[in-house]
Amino acid sequence: MWWYLGTVKSVNVKTARSGLRRLLEDVRSGEEVVILKRGKQVARLLPPDGPRRLPSLREFRSSIRVRGGPVSSQVIAERRQRY
Numbered sequence: 001m002w003w004y005l006g007t008v009k010s011v012n013v014k015t016a017r018s019g020l021r022r023l024l025e026d027v028r029s030g031e032e033v034v035i036l037k038r039g040k041q042v043a044r045l046l047p048p049d050g051p052r053r054l055p056s057l058r059e060f061r062s063s064i065r066v067r068g069g070p071v072s073s074q075v076i077a078e079r080r081q082r083y
Helices: 013-018 020-028 057-063 071-082
Strands: 002-005 008-012 032-037 040-045
Touching (some): 008 020, 020 032
Parallel strands (some): 008 032
16 A cells, blocks of 8 residues: 655555565665554665765764863762762
């Protein structure tokens, strides 16, 4: 059974299993396919945009600014106040 949600094609799991080749052809041609299980989305097939690179971890770490003292010192101080 096929449904269309706007420009997105939605299929149930049983139909996706039996018609995977056709779904892959649709995705290759640029269509988005959503697979539903009991009416809820469980997977989405998207056409590839090309190679995707993850952002640099080094840049991310350098963007973080730490304020205050070490967390371990804060935890120890809180424990001493509590007990």
